[in-house]
Amino acid sequence: MPDEKTICMKASGLTKVFGLGRQKTVAVDHVDLDLYQGEVVSIVGESGSGKTTLAKMLLGLISPTEGDVYFLGKKRDLSSQKKKQDYWKNIQAIFQDPFASYNIFHKIDDVLLDCIYMRGGRKFPSEEKTGLMAKSCGFVNLKFEELTNKYPFELSGGQMQRLMIARIFLLKPKILLADEPTSMIDACSRATILEMLMRLRNETGMTVIFITHDIGLAYYVSDKVYIMEHGKFVESGTADEVILHPKAAYTRRLINDVPKIYEEWDLSTV
Amino acid sequence: MGKVILEVKELTTKYITRFREDIYAVDHVSLRVEEGKSLGIAGESGCGKSTLALSLMGYYFAPLHYTSGEIVIAGRNITGMKPDDVRKMVLGKEIAYIPQAAMNALNPTQKVISFIEDVIHAHDPSVGKKEIHDNARGMFETLGLPAEVLQKYPVELSGGMKQRVVIAVSVLLLPRVLIADEPSSALDVTSQKMVIKMLRQLMEIGFVGSMIFITHELPLLYNVTDEIMVMYAGQIVEKGTAKEVVFDPLHPYAKGLMGSIIVPEQGLRNVKLTAIPGVPPNLKNPPSGCRFAERCKYVMPECKTNSIGLRDLDGERAYRCILPEKELRALYQREVKTNA
Numbered sequence: 001m002p003d004e005k006t007i008c009m010k011a012s013g014l015t016k017v018f019g020l021g022r023q024k025t026v027a028v029d030h031v032d033l034d035l036y037q038g039e040v041v042s043i044v045g046e047s048g049s050g051k052t053t054l055a056k057m058l059l060g061l062i063s064p065t066e067g068d069v070y071f072l073g074k075k076r077d078l079s080s081q082k083k084k085q086d087y088w089k090n091i092q093a094i095f096q097d098p099f100a101s102y103n104i105f106h107k108i109d110d111v112l113l114d115c116i117y118m119r120g121g122r123k124f125p126s127e128e129k130t131g132l133m134a135k136s137c138g139f140v141n142l143k144f145e146e147l148t149n150k151y152p153f154e155l156s157g158g159q160m161q162r163l164m165i166a167r168i169f170l171l172k173p174k175i176l177l178a179d180e181p182t183s184m185i186d187a188c189s190r191a192t193i194l195e196m197l198m199r200l201r202n203e204t205g206m207t208v209i210f211i212t213h214d215i216g217l218a219y220y221v222s223d224k225v226y227i228m229e230h231g232k233f234v235e236s237g238t239a240d241e242v243i244l245h246p247k248a249a250y251t252r253r254l255i256n257d258v259p260k261i262y263e264e265w266d267l268s269t270v
Numbered sequence: 271m272g273k274v275i276l277e278v279k280e281l282t283t284k285y286i287t288r289f290r291e292d293i294y295a296v297d298h299v300s301l302r303v304e305e306g307k308s309l310g311i312a313g314e315s316g317c318g319k320s321t322l323a324l325s326l327m328g329y330y331f332a333p334l335h336y337t338s339g340e341i342v343i344a345g346r347n348i349t350g351m352k353p354d355d356v357r358k359m360v361l362g363k364e365i366a367y368i369p370q371a372a373m374n375a376l377n378p379t380q381k382v383i384s385f386i387e388d389v390i391h392a393h394d395p396s397v398g399k400k401e402i403h404d405n406a407r408g409m410f411e412t413l414g415l416p417a418e419v420l421q422k423y424p425v426e427l428s429g430g431m432k433q434r435v436v437i438a439v440s441v442l443l444l445p446r447v448l449i450a451d452e453p454s455s456a457l458d459v460t461s462q463k464m465v466i467k468m469l470r471q472l473m474e475i476g477f478v479g480s481m482i483f484i485t486h487e488l489p490l491l492y493n494v495t496d497e498i499m500v501m502y503a504g505q506i507v508e509k510g511t512a513k514e515v516v517f518d519p520l521h522p523y524a525k526g527l528m529g530s531i532i533v534p535e536q537g538l539r540n541v542k543l544t545a546i547p548g549v550p551p552n553l554k555n556p557p558s559g560c561r562f563a564e565r566c567k568y569v570m571p572e573c574k575t576n577s578i579g580l581r582d583l584d585g586e587r588a589y590r591c592i593l594p595e596k597e598l599r600a601l602y603q604r605e606v607k608t609n610a
């Protein structure tokens with residue numbers, strides 16, 4: 001249920017250039033993006049189209065060469081560590097590779113405790129902390145009793161990705177940026193993870209940005225779809241508009257390349 | 271029915287862990303691949319797909335051990351052969367394997383061409399360099415890969431290109447069976463399509479006799495293979511033609527897998543994605559009854575105690591469930607009605 005009035009994040013003329021002179025690559029090229037509160041947006045493109053660079057700029061992990069990001073109507077300010085931390089309370093991410101997303105020296109309890117601390121729970125009595133941790137694990141179908149005193153690498157990829165969602169459950173950010181959250185996971189766990197993300201979205205009303213190359217996934221989850229090619233949006237609109245009636249040639253090609261089960265898959269086009 | 275190239279009877283293999291526990295990752299699997307046909311193997315992570323692929327080659331290294339069963343490739347029984355003999359006589363010529371992380375299978379310090387030289391020399395040291403180069407160039411050109419690739423290092427190639435190079439290298443010796451283990455799962459849709467197109471081409475030109483294709487992406491499997499086998503916890507739970515398994519699955523697990531398909535087609539946005547709850551059983555001590563019983567919607571008390579065999583239907587169709595076909599179908603229909 002997207003709220004069509006409140007813009008929670010806005011990017012204008014966002015550009016990132018890597019390298020200099022002849023080596024110059026424009027990874028993201030003057031991208032404008034309006035995100036409304038509670039919306040699910042997908043950014044779809046091939047490898048190397050600049051999706052992840054855009055995501056990193058929105059997250060504030062790399063600074064844009066040009067352009068601005070506005071958050072809740074105000075221009076984003078990341079000039080000090082404190083301001084960055086405040087920003088990251090509102091925007092969180094799930095990354096592609098769950099195996100690389102955790103600090104290998106931190107136990108699962110610490111991972112979840114950190115999230116409680118970030119939401120100001122440092123002074124909570126310990127039963128309440130445990131209760132919250134157990135609740136978050138329960139939300140993603142993990143058993144907290146089996147996870148205590150374990151390290152993230154003892155879990156499977158799907159479980160790690162679910163633990164990530166448990167973190168988001170505790171943090172309750174305004175915006176969640178999911179950068180290919182299911183591309184390293186098998187089809188069966190993918191359904192579980194998507195279902196959990198959507199349930200979390202419905203409960204908290206957060207905005208979700210999906211970054212993916214899986215156009216089927218984008219169609220399934222999102223309200224709005226942006227198609228990205230060479231750092232630019234070539235097409236945008238509601239999921240039905242873009243996927244079922246694509247206008248740009250690039251979109252048509254992408255959709256054509258996905259194996260389907262009800263339509264003939266045309267192999268002659270590559 | 272065509273000529274059978276690969277026949278596997280009741281193959282069982284196990285892993286022995288360092289605590290001396292036996293894990294039967296492939297449990298009494300029988301399959302048959304005919305000339306010119308392709309077989310798909312589907313299943314979630316950890317169900318034994320990749321172990322089955324390794325076992326099929328007869329290439330056993332600790333902790334993987336052979337237990338029982340027979341593998342016959344083109345009339346020759348390769349069970350019980352030593353790994354060294356298998357490598358010399360079977361791999362590459364009879365059966366070729368594209369590993370899961372094929373992108374990392376190339377040697378980063380070697381040009382593609384010298385990698386190919388190594389491959390050929392391992393099988394036949396007497397082949398001259400010029401012959402290898404000509405052969406490789408010919409092969410690459412037939413498959414639509416630019417010949418300059420041969421002179422490049424793996425880092426200079428894109429992911430999709432690396433994958434296609436590895437496939438081209440693996441079929442240099444014209445194997446009868448090609449096993450492709452998730453060849454496209456790390457690629458984006460366009461590169462994936464190129465890889466699939468190339469695999470199809472290989473079969474059409476006749477570089478490979480038949481193919482075994484392993485993946486968890488069902489739409490892909492449906493488009494590539496003739497027959498599909500669904501594996502769960504080391505066992506085959508369903509097999510049939512691609513169409514039958516995708517549109518008319520019988521086993522509850524296969525049915526569940528179909529519920530996790532996402533394709534960008536009209537109307538599918540409103541279909542609820544159904545995830546199968548729970549996790550696969552631990553194969554250290556598998557349940558005595560049906561291995562899927564813990565997660566099955568239609569579980570009955572007998573499921574957990576009776577061991578359940580593969581039920582053969584007419585043709586190549588088979589499934590592993592305690593219920594007969596009619597009762598299963600009636601169950602599914604009743605569910606459709608209650609949902610509506």
